[in-house]
Structure formats: C-alpha cells, structure tokens
Amino acid sequence: MSRIVLTTIGSLGDLHPKIAIAIELRHRGHEVVFATHQEYQDRIETLGFEFHRMRPDNTALHDPQEMARMMDLKTGTEYVVRNWVCASLRETYADLMNAAQNADLIINGEGVLAARLVAEKLGIPWVLTVLQPLAFLSAKDASVAPGLPSIFQLPGLNVVAQSAIRQLAKVMTQSWVKPIHQLRQELGLPALKGNPLVDDKYSPHLVLAMFSSVLAKPQLDWPDKAMLTGFAFYDGSAGGQKLSPELVRFLNAGEPPIVFTLGSAAVMDPGRFYLESIQATQALNRRAVLLIGQNVPPDHLPDSIIAMRYAPYSQIFPSACAVVHQGGVGTTAQALRAGCPTLIVPYSHDQPDNASRVQRLGTSKTIPRKQYQAKRVIKELGELLENPKYAAQASQVGARIRSENGVKIACDAIEQQLHHA
CATH class of the missing domain: 3.40.50.2000 (Glycogen Phosphorylase B;)
Incomplete structure (x- = not known):
C-alpha cells in the first residue's frame, strides 16, 4: 500500500x-x-x-x-x-x-x-x-x-x-x-x-x-x-446525495426543463444571469430549474420555474432539454455526458476556450457574458431547442463520453x- x-x-x-x-x-x-x-x-x-x-x-x-x-x-x-x-x-x-x-x-x-x-x-x-x-x-x-x-x-x-x-x-x-x-x-x-x-x-x-x-x-x-x-466524474452522487423530493416532483410534473447553472464559483457573481434566464424561459413557454447556490431565490417565480441551491449534475442534467452554464470544465463534462445541448456563458480562465471547443462539436452555442440578455437568450435557446441537429449531435457525443x-x-x-x- x-x-x-x-x-x-x-x-x-x-x-x-x-x-x-x-x-x-x-x-x-x-x-x-x-x-x-x-x-x-x-x-x-x-x-x-x-x-x-x-x-x-x-x-x-x-x-x-x-x-x-x-x-x-x-x-x-x-x-x-x-x-x-x-x-x-x-x-x-x-x-x-x-x-x-x-x-x-x-x-x-x-x-x-x-x-x-x-x-x-x-x-x-x-x-x-x-x-x-x-x-x-x-x-x-x-x-x-x-x-x-x-x-x-x-x-x-x-x-x-x-x-x-x-x-x-x-x-x-x-x-x-x-x-x-x-x-x-x-x-x-x-x-x-x-x-x-x-x-x-x-x-x-x-x-x-x-x-x-x-x-x-x-x-x-x-x-x-x-x-x-x-x-473523471464525481458530483456527490457517490456519497449518496440525491435530488430533493421537491425537485423530483417538479421534474415529473411536466416536460423536460432547461437547467440554468453557474457552477460553484461563477455563481458567487451571477449579475443578472438568473433574472434574464427567467424572462427568456417565460417567453419561450418552457419550464426551468435554476441552480442558484447561496444566492437569494428570485421572488414570485411561476409554477413552471423552480430554484434550488444545488443538485448533482449527473442526476439533473439527463432530465433537461438543455443546459445553460458558465463553461467550467466540470460542468461542461457533465452536460456532454448527459447528451444535452448547451448554451454557454463563459466568464474567465478556461471557460471561453471550453465554450469554443464545445461549439465546434455542434452541441452548443455561446453568448459572451456582457451580452447575456433575455432577447439574445431567447434567440439562441430557441435555435438549440428547435433545430434537431443539436440534440442529435449531443446524444452522439454523450454516448462517446459515457464509453x-x-x-x-x-x-x-x-x-x-x-x-x-
């Protein structure tokens, strides 16, 4: 030993x-x-x-x-x-x-x-x-x-x-x-x-x-x-961490949601990320899960949107129709493995490069952080969700990573x- x-x-x-x-x-x-x-x-x-x-x-x-x-x-x-x-x-x-x-x-x-x-x-x-x-x-x-x-x-x-x-x-x-x-x-x-x-x-x-x-x-x-x-994947699931009963009920109550997350670092400096995401989700008539970390939950959320502090990515991402995230390599890896189309809003460090690489795979689109506004989010997410090539390519990439x-x-x-x- x-x-x-x-x-x-x-x-x-x-x-x-x-x-x-x-x-x-x-x-x-x-x-x-x-x-x-x-x-x-x-x-x-x-x-x-x-x-x-x-x-x-x-x-x-x-x-x-x-x-x-x-x-x-x-x-x-x-x-x-x-x-x-x-x-x-x-x-x-x-x-x-x-x-x-x-x-x-x-x-x-x-x-x-x-x-x-x-x-x-x-x-x-x-x-x-x-x-x-x-x-x-x-x-x-x-x-x-x-x-x-x-x-x-x-x-x-x-x-x-x-x-x-x-x-x-x-x-x-x-x-x-x-x-x-x-x-x-x-x-x-x-x-x-x-x-x-x-x-x-x-x-x-x-x-x-x-x-x-x-x-x-x-x-x-x-x-x-x-x-x-x-x-190398780990997100707490190996330690027995599960989705909360509240989140499970939400997932089972309707169509697959869009998951919005900023990882464990960028979430400390979200700016208007969650507010713009809520507006875009409602305009698209979609359901959403907001993973907000220690931030204060937004007021007056409709029944179609739920805010949670955390959920293991390996359990929540496979239930999503798309994932919007900051481009950290851990979050990127989990989204790729889940076979989800992604919209990436890179902050700094390796995140712009990760976003560029995933976009070249044909599974993702990118919005610069300063341009993350509801109107732009609606446009990019709309294409991700309505064009079947993104989901098809994401599914193929996910299968490769799971192997x-x-x-x-x-x-x-x-x-x-x-x-x-």
Missing part, C-alpha cells in the same frame, strides 16, 4: 476529479490524503479521507467581490496567480510539506505551484493533473486564452496566431512568477529552464490530461509524459508510476 497525497485548489470543478481518483485509489488499497482548502474539510472527511488544511483559504466562496475579481475576463487569471497563489506560496509550501511527510507520491492540480517544490525537496515523484485542453497551449490545437490581446480571440485568426500564443503568455506572465523562482533558490533547488505557468510546469514523471478526446486529441507539442485519460473510463485509466497510470518509483 502506498501513501498518496492529493492536492488541489480552486472550485468544486477542480476538487471533484481528485475525489473520483481518490475513491478508486482507496478501493485499490492505497492510503489517500487530501491537502486543500479548509472550506472543503467537512466534504473530504465525510468521505473518510485524511484531511490537511493547505493555504490559501478559499474565502472567495463566501465573498462575492473577491470572486468577481477572480472571475474577471481580462484580469482574473493574473489576479488569481499574483494575489492568491503566489502571495500564499510559502504558506502553501509549509502546509503541503507537513502533509507529504512519508508520502510515496504527490498528485496535484495546476494551481498548486508549491507541490513541485515539495516533491523535489522530499525526493518523491509527482503527477500533474490538467483538466482542460487550454492547459497545454498547443500550437497545433487552436485555443482561446483570456487576457491576451483581442486579436488572439478572433476565430478566423486563431489558428494562424496560435504558434505565438505560448511565447506571448510566457512574456506576459514572467513577472507573476518571480516568487516561485525566488523560493526555489532559497530551498536550494535547481533553477527552472522556462516559465512555471506555461512551458516548465509539467511533471517529468506523469501528466494526466483528464478530459475527453472529444474536446482535444494529443498533440506533438504536448509534454512527453502526457496521457489522455478522459473525464470512456477516465478514472480507471488515470489510476492505472498512477499505479504504474508507483511501481516504477
């Missing part, structure tokens, strides 16, 4: 794939330890895993203004790296070093920049997990990268400009990562050859690309140790790495 430390920061979309892996690794006889935000302690310990608090705390989950800064389309990624990840780098390192004592392997998400330092200092292997194609910034695979000049977001020029995106990203983020280079020097670790956010972030042992091939296929400029696994087993492939690769180590 090996002791494995799983570490991640961010939203539930970042945490849930790690939980899926952890459950399978424990089933295979390994001891799995989590190091993550203190806000997730109850969730982790309820599943029976050892928990270690790892800073920074995810205070944005309860602070709409902070979440708005993190989710800003142009500056959100820089804010997260400078003011959250790198500002807490030493605390993250200390907390993770404590959790990783006697560990045989560290598995980390992209944002845990201290994980590599801890692994190198302790002399143990580490595995990097990436959840979305944008993480590779491949010159062979068109990406939409927020924060770069607008010319790089134009679909007609994107492929031509793609080879320059990685180099431009390195230049733009060079000053963001100075704390990483400084801490490496203080720890006596070798200097990095490149940028730890762009081209020198990959593990020499194993990189798990934990998304489906329907979003992106392996490219020649991916790192040598990269392995495409497919999505994949990302958790098994990822855990097989992890165990192979443990065997080599």
Whole structure:
C-alpha cells in the first residue's frame, strides 16, 4: 500500500476529479490524503479521507467581490496567480510539506505551484493533473486564452496566431512568477529552464490530461509524459446525495426543463444571469430549474420555474432539454455526458476556450457574458431547442463520453508510476 497525497485548489470543478481518483485509489488499497482548502474539510472527511488544511483559504466562496475579481475576463487569471497563489506560496509550501511527510507520491492540480517544490525537496515523484485542453497551449490545437490581446480571440485568426500564443503568455506572465523562482533558490533547488505557468510546469514523471478526446486529441507539442485519460466524474452522487423530493416532483410534473447553472464559483457573481434566464424561459413557454447556490431565490417565480441551491449534475442534467452554464470544465463534462445541448456563458480562465471547443462539436452555442440578455437568450435557446441537429449531435457525443473510463485509466497510470518509483 502506498501513501498518496492529493492536492488541489480552486472550485468544486477542480476538487471533484481528485475525489473520483481518490475513491478508486482507496478501493485499490492505497492510503489517500487530501491537502486543500479548509472550506472543503467537512466534504473530504465525510468521505473518510485524511484531511490537511493547505493555504490559501478559499474565502472567495463566501465573498462575492473577491470572486468577481477572480472571475474577471481580462484580469482574473493574473489576479488569481499574483494575489492568491503566489502571495500564499510559502504558506502553501509549509502546509503541503507537513502533509507529504512519508508520502510515496504527490498528485496535484495546476494551481498548486508549491507541490513541485515539495516533491523535489522530499525526493518523491509527482503527477500533474490538467483538466482542460487550454492547459497545454498547443500550437497545433487552436485555443482561446483570456487576457491576451483581442486579436488572439478572433476565430478566423486563431489558428494562424496560435504558434505565438505560448511565447506571448510566457512574456506576459514572467513577472507573476518571480516568487516561485525566488523560493526555489532559497530551498536550494535547481533553477527552472522556462516559465512555471506555461512551458516548465509539467511533471517529468506523469501528466494526466483528464478530459475527453472529444474536446482535444494529443498533440506533438504536448509534454512527453502526457496521457489522455478522459473525464473523471464525481458530483456527490457517490456519497449518496440525491435530488430533493421537491425537485423530483417538479421534474415529473411536466416536460423536460432547461437547467440554468453557474457552477460553484461563477455563481458567487451571477449579475443578472438568473433574472434574464427567467424572462427568456417565460417567453419561450418552457419550464426551468435554476441552480442558484447561496444566492437569494428570485421572488414570485411561476409554477413552471423552480430554484434550488444545488443538485448533482449527473442526476439533473439527463432530465433537461438543455443546459445553460458558465463553461467550467466540470460542468461542461457533465452536460456532454448527459447528451444535452448547451448554451454557454463563459466568464474567465478556461471557460471561453471550453465554450469554443464545445461549439465546434455542434452541441452548443455561446453568448459572451456582457451580452447575456433575455432577447439574445431567447434567440439562441430557441435555435438549440428547435433545430434537431443539436440534440442529435449531443446524444452522439454523450454516448462517446459515457464509453470512456477516465478514472480507471488515470489510476492505472498512477499505479504504474508507483511501481516504477
């Protein structure tokens, strides 16, 4: 039996794939330890895993203004790296070093920049997990990268400009990562050859690309140790979480509804998303489920619309005629697996790129966040629901994703790495 430390920061979309892996690794006889935000302690310990608090705390989950800064389309990624990840780098390192004592392997998400330092200092292997194609910034695979000049977001020029995106990203983020280079020097670790956010972030042992091939296929400029696994699904259902009786009664009382959700992060900064969605739903004479998180439920909802704080996506999405969401990769994956047409309203980070990829699949349409108004929503949703090609294509893609087993492939690769180590 090996002791494995799983570490991640961010939203539930970042945490849930790690939980899926952890459950399978424990089933295979390994001891799995989590190091993550203190806000997730109850969730982790309820599943029976050892928990270690790892800073920074995810205070944005309860602070709409902070979440708005993190989710800003142009500056959100820089804010997260400078003011959250790198500002807490030493605390993250200390907390993770404590959790990783006697560990045989560290598995980390992209944002845990201290994980590599801890692994190198302790002399143990580490595995990097990436959840979305944008993480590779491949010159062979068109990406939409927020924060770069607008010319790089134009679909007609994107492929031509793609080879320059990685180099431009390195230049733009060079000053963001100075704390990483400084801490490496203080720890006596070798200097990095490149940028730890762009081209020198990959593990020499194993990189798990934990998304489906329907979003992106392996490219020649991916790192040598990269392995495409497919999505790793978890949303609470494995812990026994079910749809509420109230929601079940609503679903059984009429036609399949449109489900509106903003995931677990963007929902903290919804703006007029739910108000415009209600207007569009009524104009389309449709039923709807609003997943609103901790937001105050809208007043005077008609019987055709219900607002819930949360519902497991794997249970609610298959009952929907369409899903409207923010484009986080976890939400995107669940909607694709359910075979639902989607309307995506990307906020920041990987979401515009995810939206672009799903639209190219022929299962989705996209509305920029600033243009999300009832009139536009009515038009786009109307086409999604009335044109049968979207539902047909979504059904085919869903069948492909349901045939994949990302958790098994990822855990097989992890165990192979443990065997080599």
